[in-house]
Amino acid sequence: DTTELDAARRMFIEFFKERHGHRVVPSAPVRPRGDPSLLFVNAGMNQFKPIFLGTVDPRSEMARYRRVVNSQKCVRAGGKHNDLDDVGRDVYHHTFFEMLGNWSFGDYFKEEACAMAWQLLTGSYGIPRDRLYVSYFGGDRTLGLEADEETREIWLNIGVQPNRILPFGMKDNFWEMGETGPCGPCTEIHYDHVGGRDVAHLVNSDSSDVVEIWNLVFMQYSREADGSLRALHQHSVDTGMGLERLVAVLQGKRSNYDTDLFTPLFSAIQQVFPHAVNRKIACSKVADKSKVDMAYRVIADHIRALTVCIADGVYPGMSGAQLVLRHILRRAVRFSTEVLKSTPGSLSKLVPTVVHILVSRPTSLRDRHLSIMDIINDNEAQFLSSLKQGRRVIDRTLQNMNGSTVFPGSVAWSLHCHLGFPLDLLRLMVEEKGVAMDTEALDRLALENKKVRAQTQASEHDSCVDLDVKVLPELQGLGITYTNDLPKYQYSLG
Ligand code: ATP
Ligand code: MG
Ligand code: MG
Numbered sequence: 001d002t003t004e005l006d007a008a009r010r011m012f013i014e015f016f017k018e019r020h021g022h023r024v025v026p027s028a029p030v031r032p033r034g035d036p037s038l039l040f041v042n043a044g045m046n047q048f049k050p051i052f053l054g055t056v057d058p059r060s061e062m063a064r065y066r067r068v069v070n071s072q073k074c075v076r077a078g079g080k081h082n083d084l085d086d087v088g089r090d091v092y093h094h095t096f097f098e099m100l101g102n103w104s105f106g107d108y109f110k111e112e113a114c115a116m117a118w119q120l121l122t123g124s125y126g127i128p129r130d131r132l133y134v135s136y137f138g139g140d141r142t143l144g145l146e147a148d149e150e151t152r153e154i155w156l157n158i159g160v161q162p163n164r165i166l167p168f169g170m171k172d173n174f175w176e177m178g179e180t181g182p183c184g185p186c187t188e189i190h191y192d193h194v195g196g197r198d199v200a201h202l203v204n205s206d207s208s209d210v211v212e213i214w215n216l217v218f219m220q221y222s223r224e225a226d227g228s229l230r231a232l233h234q235h236s237v238d239t240g241m242g243l244e245r246l247v248a249v250l251q252g253k254r255s256n257y258d259t260d261l262f263t264p265l266f267s268a269i270q271q272v273f274p275h276a277v278n279r280k281i282a283c284s285k286v287a288d289k290s291k292v293d294m295a296y297r298v299i300a301d302h303i304r305a306l307t308v309c310i311a312d313g314v315y316p317g318m319s320g321a322q323l324v325l326r327h328i329l330r331r332a333v334r335f336s337t338e339v340l341k342s343t344p345g346s347l348s349k350l351v352p353t354v355v356h357i358l359v360s361r362p363t364s365l366r367d368r369h370l371s372i373m374d375i376i377n378d379n380e381a382q383f384l385s386s387l388k389q390g391r392r393v394i395d396r397t398l399q400n401m402n403g404s405t406v407f408p409g410s411v412a413w414s415l416h417c418h419l420g421f422p423l424d425l426l427r428l429m430v431e432e433k434g435v436a437m438d439t440e441a442l443d444r445l446a447l448e449n450k451k452v453r454a455q456t457q458a459s460e461h462d463s464c465v466d467l468d469v470k471v472l473p474e475l476q477g478l479g480i481t482y483t484n485d486l487p488k489y490q491y492s493l494g
C-alpha cells in the first residue's frame with residue numbers, strides 16, 4: 001500500500017533532516033531548465049550543478065546550501081545515461097524512477113557520507129549487513145587517476161568485511177553527469193537478494209541477484225568540453241539511491257515490479273487490456289516466449305514515464321526530449337497492441353493508477369490526469385494510423401520488388417522520417433515478411449542525414465531531415481508517391 005512507500009521515502013528524508021541537519025529541497029521538474037547538455041533530469045544532483053561548478057549566483061538561496069536532502073524525479077532515456085533498451089528486459093532499470101539523495105557542498109566528505117549511508121541502511125531500514133557489498137574506485141592508470149584507498153579504509157573501519165569491499169574502474173565507479181559537467185570517483189552499495197553465499201563476483205554483473213542500490217559520489221572534478229578533468233574549487237558529496245530498488249529490498253522482492261510501486265499497475269493492465277493474462281511473474285526465469293511478461297513491465301514502466309513527463313510539460317514530439325518521449329509512447333503502444341492485443345484508448349486508462357501510486361508527488365499530477373490521458377490517446381491514434389499507412393507502403397514495396405529479397409533503404413528511410421517509425425521497428429516489420437532490410441543503404445542515408453544536420457546546426461536529437469531528392473525517385477520507381485502537406489505526409493500507392 002502507498003503508505004508503506006511514503007514511509008520508505010520519509011525515513012530517508014527525516015534521517016538526513018532531523019539527525020544530520022540537512023535542508024529539504026523539492027524535486028525539480030524532469031525537464032532541466034537552462035541546461036542544454038541534458039535532455040531529462042537524470043540524477044538528483046542536476047539542479048545543484050552550479051554549486052558544484054562554483055557558478056551559482058552568490059545572491060541566490062542556493063548559494064547558502066551546505067547540506068541538502070531530496071527525492072528527485074529522474075528519467076534515463078537518451079543522453080549519457082540511457083536505460084531505455086534495458087527496460088522490460090530486466091527487473092530494476094526504469095525510464096522514470098525516483099532518486100533519493102543527500103548532498104554536502106564543501107561540508108562533510110567521504111567518512112561521514114559513508115557512515116551515514118551505512119547507519120541508515122543497516123540501522124533505520126534494518127537491512128542485514130551480510131546482504132551488503134560495497135565498491136570503490138580502483139583507479140585508472142592511463143588517465144593518471146589513483147585508486148581511492150581512503151574509501152576502502154573507511155569501509156573497513158565501519159566494519160565491512162574485506163571480501164565485501166571491491167574495486168572497480170571508470171565505468172562503474174567514476175560517476176559523470178553527462179559528456180561534460182561535475183564528476184568524480186564513487187563508492188556504491190549493492191544488495192544481495194539471495195543470501196547465504198559469497199556473491200562478490202556478481203557485483204556489477206547483469207545478474208538480478210545482486211543489485212546496486214546506492215551510489216555515493218565524491219565530486220572533485222569537472223569534465224570539460226575538450227575531455228580533460230578540471231579540479232573543482234571544493235570537495236562535495238552527491239549521493240543517489242533508487243526508491244524502486246530500495247522498496248524491493250525492504251519488501252523482500254526480487255523484482256521492482258513485484259513491489260507496491262508496480263503491482264497495482266499490473267492489476268490495472270490485466271483489467272484494461274481485454275486479452276491480457278496476468279502472469280504474475282515479473283521476476284520469472286521461465287522463458288517468456290510470447291513476451292507477455294515483458295509487455296507488462298514495459299507498459300507499466302512507460303506509462304509512469306509518460307504520465308510524469310507530460311505532467312511536467314514534456315509532450316511527445318519531434319525533437320529533443322519530446323522525441324524521446326514519443327519513442328517511449330510508441331514502444332508502449334507496440335507492446336500493448338502487438339502483445340496484449342489492446343484496443344485504442346486502453347493505454348491511457350492506466351494513468352489514474354499511476355497518479356494513485358505516486359499520489360504524494362507534486363500536485364501537477366493529480367490535477368492533470370484527464371488532459372494527460374487525452375494527449376496519450378491522441379498520440380496513440382496518430383501512431384496507429386501511421387502503422388496502418390506504413391504497412392500498406394511496405395506491402396506495396398514488396399509487391400514491386402521484382403523478386404529482390406532486400407527491402408530498399410529508401411522506403412525504410414522515408415517511413416522513418418515522415419511517419420516517425422523507429423528503425424528497429426521497421427526492420428522487424430520487414431523481417432516478418434521474410435525479407436532482409438538493406439541496412440547498408442540505411443546507414444548511408446543516416447550518415448548523410450547527420451551531415452546535413454551538422455550543416456544546419458540541428459541538434460543531435462532532432463528527428464531526421466528530409467532527403468527527399470535522394471529517396472523520392474526510388475519510391476516512385478516502386479509505384480509510391482507522397483504528398484508533403486506538413487505536418488502530415490500522405491502516401492499514395494499508384
Ligand atoms: P546501474 O549500474 O544499475 O545501471 P547506475 O550506476 O547507472 O545503475 P547511478 O548513476 O549510480 O546508477 O544512480 C544512482 C542510483 O539510482 C543507482 O544506484 C540506482 O539505485 C538508481 N538507478 C539508476 N538507474 C536507474 C534506473 N534506470 N531505474 C531505476 N533506478 C535506477
Ligand atoms: Mg546505469
Ligand atoms: Mg552502476
Ligand code: MG
Nearest residue numbers: 172188212215
Ligand atoms: Mg552507479
